[in-house]
Amino acid sequence: MTAALKRYGVGILAIAVTVVLFVIPLLFMALTAMKDRREANKLEFSWPTNFALIENFQEVLSARRFMLVTAFINSTILTVASVAIMVILAAMVAWVLQRRRSRWNPLINFLILSGLIIPPAVVPTIWVLQGLGLFKTLPGLILIEVAFGLSFCIMLFRAFISTIPRELDEAAVIDGCGPVRLFFRVIFPLLRSVIVTVIVVQSVAVFNDFQHPLYFLPGDANATVQLTLFNFQSQFTTAYNLLFMNILLITIPPLVMYLFFNRQIVAGMTAGAVKG
Amino acid sequence: MTTNTTVAAPAGRTLTAAAPKRRQRKSSYPYWFYLPAALVYTTLFLVPTFASFFFSFTRWNLTEFTWIGMDNFVQFFSEPALLKGLTNTFIYGVVTSTLKVVLGMLLAVLLTSQIIARGYLRSVIFFPVLLSSIGVGIVFTVLMDPSRGMINEALAVVGIEGPKWLTDPAWALMSVAFVDVWKGVGLATVIFIAGIVSIPQEYFEAAKVDGASSFKSFWNITVPLARPATATVIILSLIGGLRSFDLIWAMTKGGPGFTSDVIASVIYKQYQAGFYGLSTAGNVVLFLIVTAVIVPLSMILNRKEVEA
Structure with missing residues (x-):
């Protein structure tokens, strides 16, 4: 009897609390994005009397000469390129690091941990980028995201590679595989599941990144989606419907990722929780 | 070696x-x-990173620099606006980290127990982790509007007069910290769930046979055995909390005045103002703080784990 009470009572209470704390704010965002300007500015949690979903959508897209469209293109290029580079470089490092013991390993491990902990130095990074001619360019930002994301990827890959038996490498070597073929044809395909995890977690991170585009890729023509929000915030202070429509639009890619890769996202983010 | x-x-x-x-x-x-x-x-x-140590001792405009010794650091620790950022960084880091550990642990226990709708609860609590900080910040800025915001209107219905949240200097930093917890508690929860699920079920059964209350088995089994998860949550949320910038920038920009500034927002403000040397000094201070907090803490957390 008490077990049933707990099962349903506590469960229903928890549902009620999460609806208030989590569902209502998200619903508020979606509803405001569907209202017309006058109604949205009342900031009320109510069903829209005058649906303006399509109009808001069009207006947000075309605002400031289709800046949001440009931003979506920029963000897509940034995310795809940086995650692809990150995955390949990190897997290469993790594989050699896990397989080959050398006196360099402690130093490399130290550098990987540093990458997770140390906050990047902003202005000196700009200074370096300027020296290379990459400041305010998309390739520059792509390399920045790669540099800051490598540590996390290497940790995940290394943990997974330690579960692949060495005998496999040896068999391939005896069959005459060179290191490049061994890695790209034999090992890399075996990493598939962890690669999916890394791709999903890092693409959400890069897509949602605000600070690095703000510093290293300023300018309207180069805006990424997170920066459009920031730019619209000042422009749309009197048009919450458009601001919220913008938020809604840039929430869709992570939402889709979550619907399809729920398990991988959680796996990637909780890695290390059990073993420490 | x-x-x-x-x-x-x-x-x-x-x-x-x-x-x-x-x-x-x-x-x-x-x-x-x-x-x-x-x-x-x-x-x-x-x-x-290495260059930052050098340039933090200079006055710098990216092409030329003059060596000014410790001036930047002296300014950092003497100017009230900058010093406030320093203390706020600690407060913000400790508050968000503590709340995430406590709430995350409780939610994880709840979600691993036999209650209905666990899948829904888990999804809805985790989802904000994937949202953009700027988006979340803007939505909550609207919700926390002192007179028209939903939060204070809801509190008014119950007869409570809510604080002015982001516009009240005493509340601004805490308000942002609450939103940070709202957004991040899902990650802490799934980490704790992974930790709790890995505890062998026999321990709980043995405790039950011995007549332990559910609180006792939580305190004496779950808490100590979920230690690696706790360590992960503490370290991750502290690293995030001490470095955090996005939410604060989206919600208060360090205001009102500079009452909710943290080091990361000071770095950005000094950079915008063209004080590159001072901004870099801020980076060095942040680097030292994060290292001084995280390195000993992770050593302590990992050492005790070995002893146990």
Whole structure:
């Protein structure tokens, strides 16, 4: 009897609390994005009397000469390129690091941990980028995201590679595989599941990144989606419907990722929780 | 250390010893695999980090610099606006981290117990982790509007007069911290769930047979055995909390005045104002704080784990 009470009572209470704390704010965002300007500015949690979903959508897209469209293109290029580079470089490092013991390993491990902990130095990074001619360019930002994301990827890959038996490498070597073929044809395909995890977690991170585009890729023509929000915030202070429509639009890619890769996202983010 | 590795190295190579001599020198795990990653990491992370130590002692406009010694740091610790950022960084880090640990642990216990709708609860609590900080910040800025915001209107219905949240200097930083917890508690929860699920069920059964209350088995079994998860949550949320910038920038921009500034927002403000040397000094201070907090803490958390 008490077990049933707990099962349903506590469960229903928890549902009620999460609806208030989590569902209502998200619903508020979606509803405001569907209202017309006058109604949205009342900031009320109510069903829209005058649906303006399509109009808001069009207006947000075309605002400031289709800046949001440009931003979506920029963000897509940034995310795809940086995650692809990150995955390949990190897997290469993790594989050699896990397989080959050398006196360099402690130093490399130290550098990987540093990458997770140390906050990047902003202005000196700009200074370096300027020296290379990459400041305010998309390739520059792509390399920045790669540099800051490598540590996390290497940790995940290394943990997974330690579960692949060495005998496999040896068999391939005896069959005459060179290191490049061994890695790209034999090992890399075996990493598939962890690669999916890394791709999903890092693409959400890069897509949602605000600070690095703000510093290293300023300018309207180069805006990424997170920066459009920031730019619209000042422009749309009197048009919450458009601001919220913008938020809604840039929430869709992570939402889709979550619907399809729920398990991988959680796996990637909780890695290390059990073993420490 | 070096003797260790020189002993270990031949042991690793015995496998290829049977192969012809040419093979022996060429490992199947070539060092040049490190090269591309090392190049990017060194140029864009290590070089700027080392350069920051030098430039923090200068007045700097990216092309020319003059050495001014400790002036930047003196200014950092004497100007009230900058000092406030320093203390706020600690407060913000500790508050968000503590709340995430406590709430995350409780939610994880709840979600691993036999209640209905666990799948829904887990999804809805985790989802904000994937949202953009700026988006969340803007939505909550609207919800926390002192007169028209939903939060205060809801509190008014119950007869409570809510604080002015983001516009009240005493509440601004805490308000942002609450939103940070709202957004991040899902991650802490799934980490704790992973930790709790890995505890062998026999312990709980044995405790039940011995007549332990559910609180007792939580305190004496779950808490100590979920320690690796706790350590992960503390370290991750502290690193995030001490470095946090996005939410604060989206919600208050450090205001009102500079009452909710943290070091990361000070760095940005000084950069915008063109004080590159001072901004870099801020980076060095942040670096020192994060290292001074995280390194000893993770050593303590990991050491005790070995003892237990």
